[in-house]
Amino acid sequence: xxxxxxxxxxxxxxxxxxxxxxxxxxxxxxxxxxxxxxxxxxxxxxxxxxxxxxxxxxxxxxxxxxxxxxxxxxxxxxxxxxxxxxxxxxxxxxxxxxxxxxxxxxxxxxxxxxxxxxxxxxxxxxxxxxxxxxxxxxxxxxxxxxxxxxxxxxxxxxxxxxxxxxxxxxxxxxxxxxxxxxxxxxxxxxxxxxxxxxxxxxxxxxxxxxxxxxxxxxxxxxxxxxxxxxxxxxxxxxxxxxxxxxxxxxxxxxxxxxxxxxxxxxxxxxxxxxxxxxxxxxxxxxxxxxxxxxxxxxxxxxxxxxxxxxxxxxxxxxxxxxxxxxxxxxxxxxxxxxxxxxxxxxxxxxxxxxxxxxxxxxxxxxxxxxxxxxxxxxxxxxxxxxxxxxxxxxxxxxxxxxxxxxxxxxxxxxxx
Amino acid sequence: xxxxxxxxxxxxxxxxxxxxxxxxxxxxxxxxxxxxxxxxxxxxxxxxxxxxxxxxxxxxxxxxxxxxxxxxxxxxxxxxxxxxxxxxxxxxxxxxxxxxxxxxxxxxxxxxxxxxxxxxxxxxxxxxxxxxxxxxxxxxxxxxxxxxxxxxxxxxxxxxxxxxxxxxxxxxxxxxxxxxxxxxxxxxxxxxxxxxxxxxxxxxxxxxxxxxxxxxxxxxxxxxxxxxxxxxxxxxxxxxxxxxxxxxxxxxxxxxxxxxxxxxxxxxxxxxxxxxxxxxxxxxxxxxxxxxxxxxxxxxxxxxxxxxxxxxxxxxxxxxxxxxxxxxxxxxxxxxxxxxxxxxxxxxxxxxxxxxxxxxxxxxxxxxxxxxxxxxxxxxxxxxxxxxxxxxxxxxxxxxxxxxxxxxxxxxxxxxxxxxxxxxxxxxx
Numbered sequence: 001x002x003x004x005x006x007x008x009x010x011x012x013x014x015x016x017x018x019x020x021x022x023x024x025x026x027x028x029x030x031x032x033x034x035x036x037x038x039x040x041x042x043x044x045x046x047x048x049x050x051x052x053x054x055x056x057x058x059x060x061x062x063x064x065x066x067x068x069x070x071x072x073x074x075x076x077x078x079x080x081x082x083x084x085x086x087x088x089x090x091x092x093x094x095x096x097x098x099x100x101x102x103x104x105x106x107x108x109x110x111x112x113x114x115x116x117x118x119x120x121x122x123x124x125x126x127x128x129x130x131x132x133x134x135x136x137x138x139x140x141x142x143x144x145x146x147x148x149x150x151x152x153x154x155x156x157x158x159x160x161x162x163x164x165x166x167x168x169x170x171x172x173x174x175x176x177x178x179x180x181x182x183x184x185x186x187x188x189x190x191x192x193x194x195x196x197x198x199x200x201x202x203x204x205x206x207x208x209x210x211x212x213x214x215x216x217x218x219x220x221x222x223x224x225x226x227x228x229x230x231x232x233x234x235x236x237x238x239x240x241x242x243x244x245x246x247x248x249x250x251x252x253x254x255x256x257x258x259x260x261x262x263x264x265x266x267x268x269x270x271x272x273x274x275x276x277x278x279x280x281x282x283x284x285x286x287x288x289x290x291x292x293x294x295x296x297x298x299x300x301x302x303x304x305x306x307x308x309x310x311x312x313x314x315x316x317x318x319x320x321x322x323x324x325x326x327x328x329x330x331x332x333x334x335x336x337x338x339x340x341x342x343x344x345x346x347x348x349x350x351x352x353x354x355x356x357x358x359x360x361x362x363x364x365x366x367x368x369x370x371x372x373x374x375x376x377x378x379x380x381x382x383x384x385x386x387x388x389x390x391x392x393x394x395x396x397x398x399x400x401x402x403x404x405x406x407x408x409x410x411x412x413x414x415x416x
Numbered sequence: 417x418x419x420x421x422x423x424x425x426x427x428x429x430x431x432x433x434x435x436x437x438x439x440x441x442x443x444x445x446x447x448x449x450x451x452x453x454x455x456x457x458x459x460x461x462x463x464x465x466x467x468x469x470x471x472x473x474x475x476x477x478x479x480x481x482x483x484x485x486x487x488x489x490x491x492x493x494x495x496x497x498x499x500x501x502x503x504x505x506x507x508x509x510x511x512x513x514x515x516x517x518x519x520x521x522x523x524x525x526x527x528x529x530x531x532x533x534x535x536x537x538x539x540x541x542x543x544x545x546x547x548x549x550x551x552x553x554x555x556x557x558x559x560x561x562x563x564x565x566x567x568x569x570x571x572x573x574x575x576x577x578x579x580x581x582x583x584x585x586x587x588x589x590x591x592x593x594x595x596x597x598x599x600x601x602x603x604x605x606x607x608x609x610x611x612x613x614x615x616x617x618x619x620x621x622x623x624x625x626x627x628x629x630x631x632x633x634x635x636x637x638x639x640x641x642x643x644x645x646x647x648x649x650x651x652x653x654x655x656x657x658x659x660x661x662x663x664x665x666x667x668x669x670x671x672x673x674x675x676x677x678x679x680x681x682x683x684x685x686x687x688x689x690x691x692x693x694x695x696x697x698x699x700x701x702x703x704x705x706x707x708x709x710x711x712x713x714x715x716x717x718x719x720x721x722x723x724x725x726x727x728x729x730x731x732x733x734x735x736x737x738x739x740x741x742x743x744x745x746x747x748x749x750x751x752x753x754x755x756x757x758x759x760x761x762x763x764x765x766x767x768x769x770x771x772x773x774x775x776x777x778x779x780x781x782x783x784x785x786x787x788x789x790x791x792x793x794x795x796x797x798x799x800x801x802x803x804x805x806x807x808x809x810x811x812x813x814x815x816x817x818x819x820x821x822x823x824x825x826x827x828x829x830x831x832x833x834x835x836x837x838x839x840x841x842x843x844x845x
Contacts, residue, residue, distance in 0.1 A: 026481075029727075032648050036488065038481040039464030039727060043451070062449040063468065073446045080516050082440035109463075109483045130650035130768065163768070165650045170768035206618050237438065238532035239569055239577075315447040348764040351775030353793055355575040360795035360843035362773035364766065375771055377797050377843040379617065415617040415843045416797075 005048070005067045010146070012075055015051040015088045017145040019272060020044065020064065021314040025137030026107055028116045030162065033129045035116045038109045045314035048074045049088075056083040060315045083317075089295050089305065091149035091274030098263030099155040101179035107136050115160070115184055122188030123164055127195050129188065130170070132162035136180070141272070149274035157265070160184045164191040169372075171195035171365050172345070176398065178263050194344060194365040201374035204416050209368070210340040210390065211378060211412040218327070218407060219399035220349035221359065225382035227401070228354040230282050231308075231320040232293030232301050239355050241383060246288050251386040252329065255283040257292050259307050259323035265398055266323040273309035273318045280306045285330075294320045327404040333391040336408040342367045343378065357382035363416075376416035385409055417479060421457040421490050423549035424471055425684065426450070427725050434512070435537040436519040444512075453725030454478040459485035466725050491710035491717045494688055496547065496555035499681035503587025507540040507562055510588050518591065519564075525599035526568045530610055533569035536599070538591075539583070547686040555686040559679065561585050561828060563817070566599050572610035576792060578602050578777060580759075583817035583828070585679040608790050609778050615791035617843045621754030621782070622796060623747050626814035628760050628776055629833025633668060633737040634820070635763040636772035636800040638831070641694050641702075642719075642730040642822075643709035651767040652801065653700060661700045662804035665740050668695040670704055672718065672733030676830040677817030684728040685720040692716065694735075695804075706730050723825035732820065736832035740809025747810050747837045749785040755842055756780045756787060757794055762818075765800070773797040798840040810835030 002018070009016035022044040029036045047060035048070045057078030059070045116134050123129045140154045160182050161174040171194025173187045213221065234240040259277025261267050270276055273295050281289045293301065294309030297320060309318035344365035352359035360379035367373060393406035428450040435442050453466045454474035463482025465474055519536045526534040540562050547555040563583030570576050580598045584590045624632060645651035653661065662668075672680050672689035682688055685707045693701045703713065706720035706728055720728035748756065756779055763774025775795050781788040815832040 031644070034486060035461075035484055036486060037462030037464055037727070038483065039462075039466070040477065040481055041464075041466035043467065045449075047447075057444065059446040059448075061447065062451060066448065069448075077444040077446060077512070080434075080441055080512055081444050083442045083444070084440075109481045113484060128649045130648040131645075163650065165648070165768045168652060168769055170650065170766060238571065239575070241575060315445075315449075317443045317445065346773075347766060347771065347797075348762070348773035348775065348795070351761045351763060351773070351795070353577070353761075355569060355577050356793070358793040360775070360793070362771060362795075362797040364769075364771075375797065375799065375841070377617075377773070377795060377841060379795065379843040413617070416841060 001064060001067055005071050008068065008071055009050065013050040013052050015146045017049040017088055017143065018046065020046045020142045021139060023137055023139040025135065026109065026112060027133055027135035028112050030116060030120060030129060030132035033120055035113060038112060046070060047315065050074045050078050051085055051088065052078040054084050054086055055081040056085050057081050058317055085296050088145045088147045089149065089273055089275050090147045091151065091270060092276040093151055093269040094260050094276045094278070096260050096267050096269050096277070099178050099267050101156045103180050104136055104138050104156040119160055119162060119184040119188050122185040124192035124196060127164040127166045127192045130163050130165040134160045143270065143272065143274040145274060151270050151274050153269050155268060158182055160187050162187050162191045164195040166195045167199060169195050169198040171198060176265050178265065197367070198365050198372045201372035204368050204373045204376050204414060206415045208411050208413055210408060210410055212337050212340045212342045212406050212408045214344045214406050215395065215397050215399045215402065215404050216345045217343045218404050219402035220346050222402055223400065224349050224352040224354055225357045225359050227322050227325065229357065230291045232291045232297035232303065233320045235291050236297055236300050241357055242288055246290065248288055249286050250283060250288055250383060251286040251389060253283060253386060253389055254285055254328040256281055256326040257306065257308065257322055258326055261324040264324035266401055271307045271309045271318065272311045275305050275307045275309060277307040277323060292320055292322060294318055322401050324398065324403055325401050327402060329389055329392040331391045332394060334394060336391050336393045336406060339369055340408060341373065341376070341414060376414050379413050379415065417456070417475060419456045419458040419479065421550050422475055423455050423547065424474065425453045425725050426546040428544040430542050432540045433537065434515060434519060435535060436523045437535045438533060439523065441516055449724070451725045456482050457488060457490060458482040460488045461486035462488055464727060488708055489711035490707040492551060493549065493553040493686040493707060493717065496553045496682065496686050497688065499557040501559045501585060503560055504589040505587045507560065507588045522566065522595050522599050525596050526566065526603050528603050528607060530570045530572060530607055531568050531603065532571045535567045537565045539563050547682065549686060553686040555682040557681045559585050559681065560587055562587055562590055564591060564595050566602050568602050568606050570606040570610045576606065576609045578606045578609060581817060583677045585675055585677065605778065609792055612778060612790040612792040615755065615779060615794045615842060619839060619841050621751035622838050622840050622842060623751050623754065623756040623782065624833070624836050624838065625758045626812065626833050626835065627816040628757050629737065629836045630816050630831035631760040631763050631774055633833055634732060634735050634829070634831040635765045635774055637668065637804065638732045638735045639765050640767040640770065640800060641704055643703040643705045643713055643715060644730045645767045646703055647709055647712060652770040656700050659700055660698050661801060662695055662698045663807065664698045665809055666695050666698050666804060666807060667738040669693055669738065670719065670732050670735045674734045676734040676815045678733035678829040680733065683718050683720045684722040685717060687718040687720065690718055704730050704732065721827045723827055726825050729823050729825065731822065731827055732829055734815065734830045736813060737809065739811050739813050739834040742808055742810045744810055744835045747808060747835055748782055748787065750808060751782050751837055752785050754782045755791065755794070756782050757796065770800045771797065772800060795843045796840050803838045803840060806839060808837040
């Protein structure tokens with residue numbers, strides 16, 4: 001089937017790429033302290049990107065049997081496309097470690113039930129383990145193109161999440177890992193602590209105070225306010241406050257995109273276009289050094305590709321997305337929570353303004369001078385906030401794309 | 417098979433999307449998927465499997481996951497049936513070149529000296545859904561969805577963006593002159609927004625327009641009546657059925673049978689669509705249910721929805737708070753001093769605590785009962801029940817389409833409200 005498609009694509013297009021992603025997963029759902037169901041599944045998506053006379057077309061299907069039709073559809077769309085690209089990358093890969101755990105292959109429903117029991121049992125007796133999931137999966141990505149790319153990589157991903165509820169208070173925690181070694185006890189314990197600790201909160205009113213954002217809160221905030229700004233596509237399209245500002249000073253922090261990080265949640269040997277993943281310094285001691293980019297925008301901006309051409313979903317075009325983002329700062333203090341508003345997570349981070357960097361977010365499980373806060377909104381602008389970093393904590397962890405400890409900021413506006 | 421219940425779903429979905437961005441057709445894309453999902457209920461416990469397998473093999477795989485015992489059960493779905501949404505103009509019959517030309521014309525409408533980036537996206541989807549279960553329910557439907565999303569970015573001292581959309585369960589007939597009106601409104605408002613000031617913050621009187629009021633009722637209240645949250649013990653409304661949860665004039669409904677963006681003839685468990693009263697005269701009447709939550713809580717099923725063939729979860733469809741008696745001017749007069757907020761960039765809520773947060777597209781200060789200067793980047797937060805006890809409702813109900821996310825699944829929905837007046841916490845940058 002593939003051979004036939006390759007023959008067709010060779011004869012009808014100038015360049016082509018076949019991307020296939022196939023996965024297998026098993027997960028369990030927790031409802032009010034009990035395991036409610038176990039689901040398994042297999043899926044496959046094959047997508048074809050073609051270039052004809054410099055114009056790109058794209059189509060996908062969830063069956064390899066449909067690859068001829070997918071190829072024809074991609075070709076058809078290339079005729080009206082003004083997505084211009086003159087070639088596909090010759091690609092390559094980087095040796096990476098810690099992204100595949102063989103044991104995932106053998107996970108069965110009984111193993112899953114045991115780990116769910118451990119998660120539930122690690123919660124305090126005083127809370128309701130209201131809702132949670134444990135999810136284990138394997139994904140194989142294959143990229144082949146007419147420029148010589150022929151790459152394949154298999155990775156695993158495991159997550160455990162739990163929301164604990166007590167009266168009108170709730171708290172959640174999660175672990176995300178490339179291996180089966182998930183500290184689920186941490187999840188149950190921490191979610192319980194947050195729910196119990198937030199009972200009987202008091203309003204804080206309108207104040208200006210120092211704020212400590214946890215790795216979860218920071219990951220939510222940075223993903224929606226800062227990361228879009230250093231994507232080459234947004235820079236090229238006038239949607240970034242960082243456009244044209246390489247070399248300018250934005251504070252004292254460092255920020256690195258590292259697709260090769262050992263065991264990183266977004267680590268892979270190559271991106272979805274077959275380019276090798278890299279380490280890219282975005283901010284160095286506050287100075288903006290570079291942007292991240294996929295292949296097409298590396299050509300448009302005339303910069304080197306950074307191996308950040310990832311697909312949001314298997315059915316979408318690859319486009320510039322962050323891999324593992326490592327947030328760093330010189331001053332790492334042991335204790336940063338004194339006399340500050342400590343925020344564990346936000347509600348509504350996705351409503352931030354990805355272009356201006358303005359945000360105003362409702363805080364969850366927040367504590368002011370050690371006492372729970374009932375409701376508080378933090379507001380400001382990400383570029384101003386980044387200039388107010390006082391210190392980094394030592395509790396470094398990765399949440400989604402972001403690797404960071406808790407961070408303390410000066411003089412943050414709070415309303416509530 | 418030794419099971420209480422099983423069902424089999426097959427979903428076929430085809431999508432075309434075309435985007436014109438800054439004058440160029442970017443990322444034109446076609447995708448097709450046909451997927452199958454299997455569920456087996458055995459000893460009160462669900463085993464689930466998804467994958468393109470023959471029915472018998474799929475059920476066998478699902479049964480393998482039904483290893484525990486539990487308290488799950490299913491309510492009856494009814495007989496099922498067949499529904500094919502007829503369109504006036506089949507999108508598949510419109511040449512892709514015509515669609516492209518139309519998008520380019522619309523994009524021109526967005527141009528202005530302050531506009532630095534423009535985007536017009538066209539979406540066309542057909543969902544074919546086939547359902548059967550061990551009780552003999554069989555359902556089938558085909559529903560097309562078509563629409564346009566218009567967005568522009570403007571630059572002055574700051575970068576601002578504004579977007580609006582028109583999405584319907586319909587064919588190409590909905591694409592027409594109305595889209596040009598949407599585009600010119602985006603252009604004009606964006607120009608004003610660039611000159612807008614930052615909003616005040618703190619608790620104040622807020623008049624919400626229909627679109628923001630719709631997001632409020634969806635986010636802040638709708639999620640809290642999803643019965644899975646009730647079973648989890650994770651909603652502030654868990655024990656409140658039959659009680660007064662809002663002031664007297666508040667009526668809230670969810671209606672999947674209405675031909676708005678959240679329309680489905682059957683839900684993803686084969687239950688025929690019907691309108692449900694959630695609040696009537698301030699009294700909490702019903703939760704929203706899947707067949708499972710309905711069986712456990714003695715409710716009516718019909719709100720089990722899935723993205724693709726993922727597990728059906730309790731979801732809203734077309735959710736609205738019904739009209740009251742005040743005119744827009746009366747609400748402004750009543751607010752005296754405060755803020756009028758328009759549109760939404762989305763929101764989020766925690767049903768367990770009742771706290772919500774969402775963001776308006778822009779707003780105007782209200783001074784002495786009249787609209788004053790424009791403000792930007794305004795957020796709104798508060799506690800659902802506190803707000804519903806003091807909300808004042810106006811007229812002119814209007815539905816706004818969108819996609820709602822829950823448990824990693826997105827489904828098309830719409831929500832609506834009349835103009836309304838509430839007291840809430842406003843924050844701005």
